[in-house]
Amino acid sequence: MMELTDIIKEENLVYKKTPLMTDKVLSYCPGCGHGTAHRIVMEVIEELDAMEQTIGVAPVGCSVLAYEFMNIDMIQAAHGRAPAVATGIKRCYPHKFVFTYQGDGDLAAIGTAETIHACNRGENITIIFINNGIYGMTGGQMAPTTIEGMKTSTSPYGRDLKSMGNPLKITELIAQLPGTYFVTRQAVHTPAAVRKAKKAIRKAFDLQKENKGVTFVEIVSNCNSGWKLPPVKANEWMVENMFPFYPMGDIKVDGELVKTDSN
Amino acid sequence: MGELKLMKGNEAIAEAAIREGVDGYFGYPITPQSEVLEYLMMEKPEERTGMVVLQAESELAAINMVYGAAAAGKKIFTSSSSPGISLYQEGISYIAGAELPCVIANIVRGGPGLGTIQPSQADYFQAVKGGGHGDYRLFTLAPASVQEMADFIELGFEIAYKYRNPVMILSDGMIGQMMEKVELKEQKPRWSDEEVVKLNGSWAATGRPATRERNIITSLDLDSLKMEQHNHHLQEKYRRMEAEEVRYETFQTEDAEYLMVAYGSSARIAQKSLVLARTKGIKVGLLRPITLFPFPSKALMDLVPQLKAILSVEMSAGQMIEDIKLAVECKVKVEHFGRYGGIIHSPEEVLQALENQIIGG
Numbered sequence: 114m115m116e117l118t119d120i121i122k123e124e125n126l127v128y129k130k131t132p133l134m135t136d137k138v139l140s141y142c143p144g145c146g147h148g149t150a151h152r153i154v155m156e157v158i159e160e161l162d163a164m165e166q167t168i169g170v171a172p173v174g175c176s177v178l179a180y181e182f183m184n185i186d187m188i189q190a191a192h193g194r195a196p197a198v199a200t201g202i203k204r205c206y207p208h209k210f211v212f213t214y215q216g217d218g219d220l221a222a223i224g225t226a227e228t229i230h231a232c233n234r235g236e237n238i239t240i241i242f243i244n245n246g247i248y249g250m251t252g253g254q255m256a257p258t259t260i261e262g263m264k265t266s267t268s269p270y271g272r273d274l275k276s277m278g279n280p281l282k283i284t285e286l287i288a289q290l291p292g293t294y295f296v297t298r299q300a301v302h303t304p305a306a307v308r309k310a311k312k313a314i315r316k317a318f319d320l321q322k323e324n325k326g327v328t329f330v331e332i333v334s335n336c337n338s339g340w341k342l343p344p345v346k347a348n349e350w351m352v353e354n355m356f357p358f359y360p361m362g363d364i365k366v367d368g369e370l371v372k373t374d375s376n
Numbered sequence: 377m378g379e380l381k382l383m384k385g386n387e388a389i390a391e392a393a394i395r396e397g398v399d400g401y402f403g404y405p406i407t408p409q410s411e412v413l414e415y416l417m418m419e420k421p422e423e424r425t426g427m428v429v430l431q432a433e434s435e436l437a438a439i440n441m442v443y444g445a446a447a448a449g450k451k452i453f454t455s456s457s458s459p460g461i462s463l464y465q466e467g468i469s470y471i472a473g474a475e476l477p478c479v480i481a482n483i484v485r486g487g488p489g490l491g492t493i494q495p496s497q498a499d500y501f502q503a504v505k506g507g508g509h510g511d512y513r514l515f516t517l518a519p520a521s522v523q524e525m526a527d528f529i530e531l532g533f534e535i536a537y538k539y540r541n542p543v544m545i546l547s548d549g550m551i552g553q554m555m556e557k558v559e560l561k562e563q564k565p566r567w568s569d570e571e572v573v574k575l576n577g578s579w580a581a582t583g584r585p586a587t588r589e590r591n592i593i594t595s596l597d598l599d600s601l602k603m604e605q606h607n608h609h610l611q612e613k614y615r616r617m618e619a620e621e622v623r624y625e626t627f628q629t630e631d632a633e634y635l636m637v638a639y640g641s642s643a644r645i646a647q648k649s650l651v652l653a654r655t656k657g658i659k660v661g662l663l664r665p666i667t668l669f670p671f672p673s674k675a676l677m678d679l680v681p682q683l684k685a686i687l688s689v690e691m692s693a694g695q696m697i698e699d700i701k702l703a704v705e706c707k708v709k710v711e712h713f714g715r716y717g718g719i720i721h722s723p724e725e726v727l728q729a730l731e732n733q734i735i736g737g
Binding site: 164165166167168170171177178180184185186187188189190191194197198199200201202204205206209226227230 | 400428430437441442444447450466581594
């Protein structure tokens with residue numbers, strides 16, 4: 114009779130947690146995409162054997178404590194200022210990997226100027242942008258990326274474009290700037306999507322070494338707590354409602370905009 | 377003897393930063409301090425020493441570039457003027473909270489609001505009482521000459537790294553714009569990345585080697601008991617500065633019955649007023665605080681037994697006067713005189729205030 118301990122053996126391992134994730138229990142809500150996004154960023158750094166060569170910047174928002182989980186040197190930035198913080202680091206350490214990990218409120222509302230100017234200067238940094246269309250940490254308020262009609266605690270009857278303005282496609286916007294080199298939109302809601310997103314992050318880090326400008330990976334993600342949906346339903350809602358407005362795929366590759374129906 | 381040059385205060389502070397071996401300057405143009413960034417761009421310090429200079433898109437971005445580079449262990453300098461320094465405050469609070477060394481110069485102009493581009497000393501409260509949110513202090517140096525603009529770069533970084541604390545050089549548009557002879561120090565080499573790790577690797581986010589735990593730079597702790605502990609630690613640091621780092625100079629205080637207290641530009645003016653008063657037989661002295669935080673409170677208190685009254689001379693509506701009153705515990709009369717809103721008082725006006733408010737008052 115085979116015991117469980119006979120199965121859990123080094124030679125039977127098909128997957129191992131990267132040592133670049135700490136053992137601290139994630140503070141994210143069950144079902145949230147942040148944990149997966151953290152993990153694949155750390156896996157990429159491990160694969161590049163770049164722990165000593167990497168400095169990460171954490172934002173303000175749900176991932177404000179990213180440094181608790183990412184087992185590398187990290188700097189926590191003021192709300193929205195991560196691209197400026199990353200600029201300061203990278204200018205002084207041009208040979209290190211520098212990345213920011215930011216949510217939609219941080220990157221596309223309060224930090225719009227820092228985002229656009231870091232992208233426009235073509236800083237050789239990687240920006241990981243988690244877009245769930247809502248402010249998770251502060252309790253589900255409207256984000257710059259909240260889609261039309263979406264209910265949040267500050268748009269309780271749904272986002273009204275006339276009075277509340279339009280959702281901002283910041284990723285398409287920064288893709289227009291000459292300083293961005295690789296811009297893509299991904300998701301982490303299925304194993305296939307996770308593999309694709311990780312590949313995109315790997316590409317973003319690889320390209321950072323070539324000093325060709327900003328590499329930018331948006332990850333459209335869920336917020337089941339903020340959206341008030343169970344995790345599976347939240348992912349379904351995301352696919353049905355978020356993906357049509359924020360279509361998956363590369364937006365800019367090798368410094369050239371990808372031709373699609375929408376742009 | 378170092379190299380002698382005739383320079384503006386703003387140029388001297390920029391040249392001193394290059395010679396100090398500063399790694400980076402991040403700033404945004406604003407009158408009356410734009411010459412700092414202009415001088416640095418003209419000098420191509422990247423070629424001279426490898427020093428990085430970048431014009432940011434805003435003061436918000438500039439101070440956060442400072443935060444990032446300082447957090448990664450590099451020697452970073454920035455400068456701005458009053459409205460810009462107000463925009464810096466968020467970043468300065470984070471820098472103080474995360475205990476990052478850096479030097480920030482404020483070439484003060486008249487306010488409030490957009491105010492004026494003329495010199496002022498009305499940012500005293502903002503510099504010495506904190507400025508941004510939370511309980512913190514900036515080590516604040518007040519240069520009174522172009523020479524001190526240059527010298528306080530070296531002193532500023534020495535203090536900044538000794539205490540892991542941001543240092544403010546609180547100057548003004550007069551010192552920044554005027555030209556004087558300045559003796560420049562020899563070029564110091566910049567730290568190599570290996571030296572940065574050796575010197576600052578115990579705390580800085582330089583990239584984690586396998587040999588140590590990760591370094592995290594943050595001002596956040598959701599556990600308020602830990603945050604209280606952190607605050608205790610910060611306060612203990614500020615008390616140490618008060619005990620060990622007070623700097624000031626005195627002029628003719630030995631027989632003084634009256635005392636003027638003035639810093640920066642006002643101290644230069646008050647020196648002339650002192651000469652005018654002495655020729656009239658008025659026994660007046662001058663105390664010039666060089667550090668505004670920590671404030672030379674003990675030096676002031678020590679003079680109290682011989683004094684009839686004190687005149688605080690500042691180009692503001694009266695800010696430093698509050699620290700003087702606290703220092704002397706109201707044991708002697710303290711009055712304020714100063715023109716402000718961008719107007720510089722004359723030595724004669726100060727003398728008049730001395731005669732009317734202090735002696736006759």
